[in-house]
Amino acid sequence: MANKKKISIVLFSGDFDRAIAAFTIASGAAAVNYEVNLFFTFWGLNTIKKEKGRKALGKGLLARAFNFLMGGFKNLPLSRLNFGGISPKLMTGLMKNRNVATLKELLEASIQLKTNFFACEMSMNILGLKKEDFIPEIKEVLGVAKFLKLSEDGEILFI
Amino acid sequence: MANKKKISIVLFSGDFDRAIAAFTIASGAAAVNYEVNLFFTFWGLNTIKKEKGRKALGKGLLARAFNFLMGGFKNLPLSRLNFGGISPKLMTGLMKNRNVATLKELLEASIQLKTNFFACEMSMNILGLKKEDFIPEIKEVLGVAKFLKLSEDGEILFI
Amino acid sequence: MANKKKISIVLFSGDFDRAIAAFTIASGAAAVNYEVNLFFTFWGLNTIKKEKGRKALGKGLLARAFNFLMGGFKNLPLSRLNFGGISPKLMTGLMKNRNVATLKELLEASIQLKTNFFACEMSMNILGLKKEDFIPEIKEVLGVAKFLKLSEDGEILFI
Numbered sequence: 001m002a003n004k005k006k007i008s009i010v011l012f013s014g015d016f017d018r019a020i021a022a023f024t025i026a027s028g029a030a031a032v033n034y035e036v037n038l039f040f041t042f043w044g045l046n047t048i049k050k051e052k053g054r055k056a057l058g059k060g061l062l063a064r065a066f067n068f069l070m071g072g073f074k075n076l077p078l079s080r081l082n083f084g085g086i087s088p089k090l091m092t093g094l095m096k097n098r099n100v101a102t103l104k105e106l107l108e109a110s111i112q113l114k115t116n117f118f119a120c121e122m123s124m125n126i127l128g129l130k131k132e133d134f135i136p137e138i139k140e141v142l143g144v145a146k147f148l149k150l151s152e153d154g155e156i157l158f159i
Numbered sequence: 160m161a162n163k164k165k166i167s168i169v170l171f172s173g174d175f176d177r178a179i180a181a182f183t184i185a186s187g188a189a190a191v192n193y194e195v196n197l198f199f200t201f202w203g204l205n206t207i208k209k210e211k212g213r214k215a216l217g218k219g220l221l222a223r224a225f226n227f228l229m230g231g232f233k234n235l236p237l238s239r240l241n242f243g244g245i246s247p248k249l250m251t252g253l254m255k256n257r258n259v260a261t262l263k264e265l266l267e268a269s270i271q272l273k274t275n276f277f278a279c280e281m282s283m284n285i286l287g288l289k290k291e292d293f294i295p296e297i298k299e300v301l302g303v304a305k306f307l308k309l310s311e312d313g314e315i316l317f318i
Numbered sequence: 319m320a321n322k323k324k325i326s327i328v329l330f331s332g333d334f335d336r337a338i339a340a341f342t343i344a345s346g347a348a349a350v351n352y353e354v355n356l357f358f359t360f361w362g363l364n365t366i367k368k369e370k371g372r373k374a375l376g377k378g379l380l381a382r383a384f385n386f387l388m389g390g391f392k393n394l395p396l397s398r399l400n401f402g403g404i405s406p407k408l409m410t411g412l413m414k415n416r417n418v419a420t421l422k423e424l425l426e427a428s429i430q431l432k433t434n435f436f437a438c439e440m441s442m443n444i445l446g447l448k449k450e451d452f453i454p455e456i457k458e459v460l461g462v463a464k465f466l467k468l469s470e471d472g473e474i475l476f477i
Contacts, residue, residue: 005311010475012339017201021171021317024281028303042335043397079202091285098284122342125416126409144346151473152323155310157169157317158339158475164470176360180330180476183440187462238361250444257443314469316328316476 006035006154008147013159014043015079016088016103022159023047023106030113037150038110040138041120044159045127046070047107048117048134070127076103111137118142118150165194165313167306172318173202174238175247175262181318182206182265189272196309197269199297200279203318204286205229206266207276207293229286232263270296277301277309324353324472326465331477332361333397334406334421340477341365341424348431355468356428358456359438362477363445364390365425366435366452394421429455436460436468 007029011022022038030036040048049072078087095102101109111117119134119141131141140146166188170181181197189195199207208231237246254261260268270276276297283289283300290300299305325347329340340356348354358366367390396405413420419427429435437452437459449459458464 005307007307010339012336012477018171021169021200025303029307032304032307034307041339095285098287100281100284122418125418126413128416144343145350148323148325148347148350148352155315156473156475157315158477159171159317164466166466177330180328180359184462188466191463191466193466254444257446259440259443314474316474318330318476 004033004035006037006151008037008039008151008154008156010039010041010147010156010158011044011047012042013079014046014076016076016091017079018159019044019047019076020103020106022157023103023110024101025157026115027101027106027109027113030110030115035154036110036113036115037118037154038115039118039120039147042123042127043070045119045123045129045134046072046076047103048119048138049129050133050135070129116150118147120147163192163194165196165310167196167198167310167313167315169198169200169306169315169317170203170206171201172238173205173235175235175250176238177318178203178206178235179262179265181316182262182269183260184316185274186260186265186268186272189269189274194313195269195272195274196277196313197274198277198279198306201282201286202229204278204282204288204293205235206232206262207278207297208232208288209292209294229288232266235262275309277306279306322351322353324355324469326355326357326469326472326474328357328359328465328474328476329362329365330360331397332364332394334394334409335397336477337362337365337394338421338424340475341421341428342419343475344433345419345424345427345431348428348433353472354428354431354433355436355472356433357436357438357465360441360445363437363441363447363452364394365421366437366456367447368451368453434468436465438465 009022009026011019026036026038049070051072051074076088078091092102117138119138121141121143124130124141131138168181168185170178185195185197208229210231210233235247237250251261278290278293278297278300280300280302290297327340327344329337344354344356369390369392394406396409410420435456437449437456439459439461442448442459449456
C-alpha cells in the first residue's frame with residue numbers, strides 16, 4: 001500500500017466545467033489504481049450537497065445570497081458563458097450525445113472506484129454548512145494539517 | 160534521463176493572463192533543463208488552435224456560442240476587466256513596451272525549448288474539436304491514464 | 319533541514335476567497351512544520367501591496383484601470399457574487415462571528431509562522447510594480463528558475 005501512487009485534488013471552484021475536470025481526473029486516476037483524495041472546499045462544497053438539503057445560513061441578505069450560490073449540484077454555473085444557468089444543461093446534453101460521461105456519472109464513478117471524499121472544516125464554518133448537508137460518502141470533515149498528512153508523497157492539484 | 164526534473168501543467172483556463180502564466184512557467188522550466196509537459200484541456204485548447212481553423216460544433220445556439228468562445232489564440236479574454244477583448248491587446252502592448260515576452264513569443268519559446276504539447280481527448284469530444292484543429296506541435300491526444308503516466312515523479316500544476 | 323516537508327503556493331488570483339484558501343493552507347502547513355513558500359504573481363500581488371502605496375502605472379486608461387484593479391489588500395473581490403465589493407466585507411464579518419481567522423489574520427499568521435514570501439519579477443514588470451510597493455516581508459523578487467529551485471522536492475499548488 002505504501003507504494004501505491006497517490007493524487008489529491010482540492011476542489012475549490014463551484015464551476016460546472018472545473019468540477020467535470022476534477023471528477024474526470026479523480027475517476028481516471030482511480031481506474032489506474034491511484035489512491036485518490038478529493039478535498040471539497042468553498043464553492044466546491046456545492047458538488048457534494050444533498051439534493052434536498054436544508055437552507056444553511058439564516059435570513060440575512062448575504063445569507064440568502066450564499067444559499068442561492070450554494071444551491072447544490074444542479075446549480076453549478078459554467079465558468080464562461082453561463083447564460084443564466086442554461087449552458088450546463090446544454091453541455092450535459094452535448095456530453096450525452098457524444099457518449100462522454102456527465103458530471104453526475106463522473107461523481108458516481110468516483111464513488112464506485114473508491115476515491116476518498118473529505119470536506120473542509122473552515123469553509124463549512126464560514127458558509128454555515130454541516131456534515132449532514134452532504135452526501136453520505138463524505139468520510140470526514142477536516143482541516144489543513146490532516147489534509148497535508150493524507151496528501152503526503154503524492155501529487156496535489158488545486159482546482 | 161530518469162533523473163531529469165519534470166513539471167506538468169494542465170492548462171484548463173482560456174484566460175489570456177493564465178495562459179501567460181502557464182507558458183512562462185513552461186518555457187522557464189524548459190530553459191533550466193526540466194522535462195515539461197503541457198496538457199491542454201477545455202478552454203485551454205484555445206491557445207493551441209490554428210489561426211484559421213474550421214468551425215467545430217455545428218449550427219445550434221450553444222454550438223455557435225462555443226465556437227465564439229473557442230475563437231482561438233487571438234481571442235483569449237483577460238480574467239478580469241476584459242473590456243470586450245481590448246485589454247489583452249493593450250496588455251500585449253504593455254508587454255512589448257517593457258520588453259516582456261508576449262504570449263505568442265512565450266508559446267514559440269516553449270516550442271523551441273522542446274516542451275511537450277498534449278491535448279485532452281474528453282474535452283475535445285465535448286467541444287467537437289479534432290487533432291487537425293490544432294497547431295502541428297501537438298504530439299498526441301490522450302486521456303487521464305496516459306497523462307498521469309507522463310507526469311509521474313514530477314510536479315503537476317492545474318492552471 | 320533537508321528532510322523537512324515543503325509546500326510552495328503560486329498565488330496568481332486576486333480573488334478574496336482564493337487568497338483566503340492560499341493563506342489558510344500556508345499558515346496551516348507552517349503550523350505543522352512544513353517549509354512554506356508563497357509566490358505572488360499577477361493579481362495575487364494585490365494581497366501583499368502596502369496599504370498606502372504609490373499609483374503604479376501612469377495615466378493611460380488601461381493604466382488607471384489596472385491601478386484600480388491593483389488597489390491592494392482591501393479591495394480584493396469575491397470570485398462570485400461580489401456585489402461591488404460588499405461581499406468580502408460581509409464575509410469578513412461572518413468569519414469574525416464564527417471565530418474563523420480573517421484574511422488579515424491569516425496573512426499575519428503566515429508571516430509569524432515564517433512562511434517565505436516572494437514576488438514574481440515578470441508580472442511586476444507588466445503591471446509596473448516595484449519591490450517598495452510591497453510589504454517588507456517580501457524576501458525577494460524572482461523569476462521561474464529560482465522559483466523552481468526553491469520548490470524542488472515539495473508540492474506546488476497554483477491558486
